[in-house]
Amino acid sequence: MANTFTNKLQTIVEDFQITFGHPAETVPTLPTLERFTNRKGWGSIEEAVEQLYSISNTQEEFVKAVDKLHTYLDKAKEKQLQKPLITNKTDKIVALADGLGDELWFLLGDCVEAGIDIQPVIEIIKASNDSKLFVDDNGNKYAKQDENGKIMKSEFFFAPEERIKEEIQRQINNSLTK
Structure with missing residues (x-):
């Protein structure tokens, strides 16, 4: 399948979505509210909390940062509730x-x-995600999901952190030589 998007990062994710059986639309489409809410929870929100934890110096500092996110979430909700609800599908998109x-x-x-x-x-994260794929007797790669739809990891899986650490060190070293 030819990639739909002009952005290289987006085509990397599109390939993943297709390979792992996740939605990959080719025209602007509204996702279901439930799917999109779950994706924000699994992605944006969980990752934001992980990022705050990674740069916190103490548990207390981390808890304060997460509490501040709750405040921003409440403010954003109130801001949206002041607007009229969008009813036209194109306007929603x-x-x-x-x-x-x-x-x-x-x-x-x-x-x-x-x-x-x-x-x-x-690209390292993509390679790690691809390493979750199982291989059948004919060499075909496929994804397995558990009963909740979560992607299972094959025996070929590798966590990306060590390779990311090497890449970040490479970026730091390259900046020192400039």
């Missing part, structure tokens, strides 16, 4: 695209503020 673009802008800004070249990191 436009608002979703605007929000996703803004979220991606902030994520890439986080990478810039941290001085991390994220492309090689994404």
